[in-house]
Amino acid sequence: MSPLLRDRRAIFGLVVLGVAILVALMAPLVAGDPIQQGDIVATRFLPPLSNDFHGTFHLLGTDRFGRDVWARLVYGARVSLSVGSLAVLVSVLIGVAVGAVAGYWRGWTGTALLGLTDFALALPRVVLLLLLASLWQPSAVLVVLVLGLTGWMTIARLVHGEVRALAVRPFVESAIGLGAPGLRVLWRHVLPNALTPVIVAAALGLGNAIMLEAGLSFLGLGVQPPTPSWGNLIASGRDTLVNAPWVATAPGIALVLVVLAATLLGDAVRDQLHHSEK
Amino acid sequence: MPLRALSRLVSAVAVVIGVVTLMFFLLHLAPGDPARLLVGPTATPEQVEAQRHTLGLDRPLPQQYASWLGRFVQGDWGISLATGRPVRGMLADAWPATVKLVGLSLLLSYALGILVGVLQASRRGWLDTALSIVTVTLFALPGYWLGLMLVMLFTYRARLLPAFGSAGFDADFLSGWERLADRLRHLALPLTTLTLIGIGGTARFVRGAMLDVGNAPFVAIAHAKGLSPTRVTLHHVLRNALIPVVTLLGLSLPTLFSGAVFIEAIFAWPGVGRILVEAVLARDYPVVMAATAVSAILVVAGNLLAEMLVGWADPRVRT
Numbered sequence: 179m180s181p182l183l184r185d186r187r188a189i190f191g192l193v194v195l196g197v198a199i200l201v202a203l204m205a206p207l208v209a210g211d212p213i214q215q216g217d218i219v220a221t222r223f224l225p226p227l228s229n230d231f232h233g234t235f236h237l238l239g240t241d242r243f244g245r246d247v248w249a250r251l252v253y254g255a256r257v258s259l260s261v262g263s264l265a266v267l268v269s270v271l272i273g274v275a276v277g278a279v280a281g282y283w284r285g286w287t288g289t290a291l292l293g294l295t296d297f298a299l300a301l302p303r304v305v306l307l308l309l310l311a312s313l314w315q316p317s318a319v320l321v322v323l324v325l326g327l328t329g330w331m332t333i334a335r336l337v338h339g340e341v342r343a344l345a346v347r348p349f350v351e352s353a354i355g356l357g358a359p360g361l362r363v364l365w366r367h368v369l370p371n372a373l374t375p376v377i378v379a380a381a382l383g384l385g386n387a388i389m390l391e392a393g394l395s396f397l398g399l400g401v402q403p404p405t406p407s408w409g410n411l412i413a414s415g416r417d418t419l420v421n422a423p424w425v426a427t428a429p430g431i432a433l434v435l436v437v438l439a440a441t442l443l444g445d446a447v448r449d450q451l452h453h454s455e456k
Numbered sequence: 457m458p459l460r461a462l463s464r465l466v467s468a469v470a471v472v473i474g475v476v477t478l479m480f481f482l483l484h485l486a487p488g489d490p491a492r493l494l495v496g497p498t499a500t501p502e503q504v505e506a507q508r509h510t511l512g513l514d515r516p517l518p519q520q521y522a523s524w525l526g527r528f529v530q531g532d533w534g535i536s537l538a539t540g541r542p543v544r545g546m547l548a549d550a551w552p553a554t555v556k557l558v559g560l561s562l563l564l565s566y567a568l569g570i571l572v573g574v575l576q577a578s579r580r581g582w583l584d585t586a587l588s589i590v591t592v593t594l595f596a597l598p599g600y601w602l603g604l605m606l607v608m609l610f611t612y613r614a615r616l617l618p619a620f621g622s623a624g625f626d627a628d629f630l631s632g633w634e635r636l637a638d639r640l641r642h643l644a645l646p647l648t649t650l651t652l653i654g655i656g657g658t659a660r661f662v663r664g665a666m667l668d669v670g671n672a673p674f675v676a677i678a679h680a681k682g683l684s685p686t687r688v689t690l691h692h693v694l695r696n697a698l699i700p701v702v703t704l705l706g707l708s709l710p711t712l713f714s715g716a717v718f719i720e721a722i723f724a725w726p727g728v729g730r731i732l733v734e735a736v737l738a739r740d741y742p743v744v745m746a747a748t749a750v751s752a753i754l755v756v757a758g759n760l761l762a763e764m765l766v767g768w769a770d771p772r773v774r775t
Contacts, residue, residue: 304714430601
């Protein structure tokens with residue numbers, strides 16, 4: 179058995195993320211239509227675990243338009259999880275590129291890229307997000323790009339450190355000595371050995387990206403209703419905290435569980451790496 | 457020391473100028489012609505051209521950039537498109553509220569976070585596990601959702617605390633202690649929310665730093681000398697573990713400020729974050745630009761303070 183699977187944090191993380199992804203993929207099988215509204219007067223504000231007058235069961239109740247909260251949560255998971263992971267993918271691509279180039283070609287290229295990284299790291303991410311999101315029409319694609327463009331810095335610094343350390347190792351020097359061109363050395367010999375800490379950073383970044391996507395959608399700058407995302411679900415529940423607290427509570431708990439799972443999985447993988455180094 | 461301080465100051469100014477430059481070019485990249493927006497859809501091409509000339513949009517980009525930077529440095533930040541008020545006045549009114557909220561929450565979350573982290577590192581076992589679960593959960597909580605949950609509990613259910621603004625409508629008629637009490641009641645929920653999310657990250661970091669230092673040889677020597685475990689923890693381990701923690705203080709400022717933007721928006725706290733969110737939603741560009749710049753200035757100034765604190769805490773850095 180892999181040592182990772184003996185870590186309770188890793189098991190929790192894998193199970194929660196696995197269930198969330200599975201439910202999101204099977205959304206049409208496990209939930210009804212997230213946008214369809216029944217008879218608003220008769221079906222709105224139904225508490226969790228109740229049946230409406232059609233006899234339809236509402237696991238998490240209904241919102242103020244009579245829409246099923248569970249269905250919106252499940253379809254929202256599709257949006258939130260895919261936007262979050264695509265954003266992390268963009269961050270990882272930019273971060274690895276910047277970090278690798280800055281670590282391998284020191285000199286003024288490296289200095290300039292590191293300066294850029296430190297500059298971007300010194301700014302509050304949400305402020306940058308809001309600035310970028312205000313300039314274009316809000317959409318899921320914009321959220322992916324904006325989150326990706328503001329999340330690459332920690333990964334760049336990690337990769338930079340790894341690449342710098344690897345560049346002076348004998349196997350890299352011999353590859354250079356054999357006359358391999360710089361890009362090939364970087365791609366074939368250095369990068370594959372520098373990627374493990376990136377996995378940890380990506381797991382932690384995933385939690386953060388999902389949280390920020392929800393935050394942007396919560397403010398009305400992300401995914402636009404009626405398309406459900408966890409953020410705009412929380413926002414829509416904000417107005418009904420008194421009549422129907424479950425509308426804002428349910429997506430929040432889902433969000434916390436997924437972010438927690440990503441964080442714990444990242445922690446577990448990091449500890450594993452540290453142990454194998456020692 | 458002066459040379460080091462000078463270089464920090466130069467890089468801080470460079471960050472702020474970088475932000476302003478970034479904003480200028482982003483604004484020019486963005487779709488939509490400000491001149492066309494101002495003159496309206498029925499304007500003739502000549503009128504649009506005249507408006508472009510008035511705004512200086514027909515000049516070459518470097519020239520526009522220079523005059524924009526000049527105006528910005530002099531504090532001429534334009535007029536809000538949404539409210540018609542001068543942007544500088546709006547932000548001058550707002551930034552103390554943000555500094556108050558973020559500063560207090562920074563102090564509280566570090567004090568409590570260090571306490572929890574030290575407790576975890578010195579008493580391993582079930583307490584450590586339980587507190588680890590609590591801190592990682594706090595770390596994973598989105599501030600805007602936690603804020604809503606607290607509003608639901610303390611404002612709507614218990615009817616104990618106000619959820620909006622920094623003072624009641626009758627604040628001007630209160631005096632002395634009552635006024636202070638009113639302020640504190642309004643501060644309670646936003647400060648609690650921001651502090652709770654802050655504690656998680658700090659405690660996790662302090663615990664890690666304490667455990668790292670705990671493995672050092674000088675700790676074993678301190679134990680061997682027969683010092684009490686409490687003394688070793690507080691005087692030998694904690695003191696050394698606090699150095700990276702103080703460094704983290706500066707690095708965590710942008711994150712804390714990010715959290716404050718959401719909290720201010722939720723609790724209608726009259727700070728820079730709320731102005732920024734409202735301006736973004738209203739596409740009020742002069743205000744968005746200025747609020748972004750002010751946020752960057754606040755964060756950079758906080759970073760400088762934290763650096764000075766590191767120099768004070770760790771003599772090795774003072775070169």
